[in-house]
Amino acid sequence: MSNFPKYGTAAWTVMQPEDPRRLAAVLDAAEKWRLYGDEEELFRWFREATAPHPPLWIGHSRAELDALAEPKPPHQLQATAGWPPIAVPGQPGRYLSCETWKEAA
Structure with missing residues (x-):
């Protein structure tokens, strides 16, 4: 003090x-x-x-919660200029950069 x-x-x-x-x-x-x-x-x-907060499931129906729990479909990786390269999942050592994205397109 x-x-x-x-x-x-x-x-x-x-x-x-x-x-x-x-x-x-x-x-x-x-x-x-x-x-x-x-x-x-x-x-x-x-x-x-x-402050105490209500649980996240309050205010949602069971159907809404089930829909939120569903696996999401895979999305297409897209590199952004100025950001570091993205490691390609399932392909060790392969990276996607903005330059290689432009070449592949």
Whole structure:
């Protein structure tokens, strides 16, 4: 625990400007801002992230859940310019890059 009041509180505002605890509170607040951003926004996010959430299946019918559980058909790999090559599944050592995609097309 710190031995200085939190920056911006009533206790901090009544401190004399030359009090080193006043500077310590400012530096502490600046470091927290650098690390975490807005403290109140951080606390809001943390409360929302740790709040109990209903299970994912609530609000879905059995048919919807069964449809979501069905295996999806395979899709065609497509390389994108600026991204690293894609390893081709089932073909060790073969990679698909944007340049080879253009050649194959």
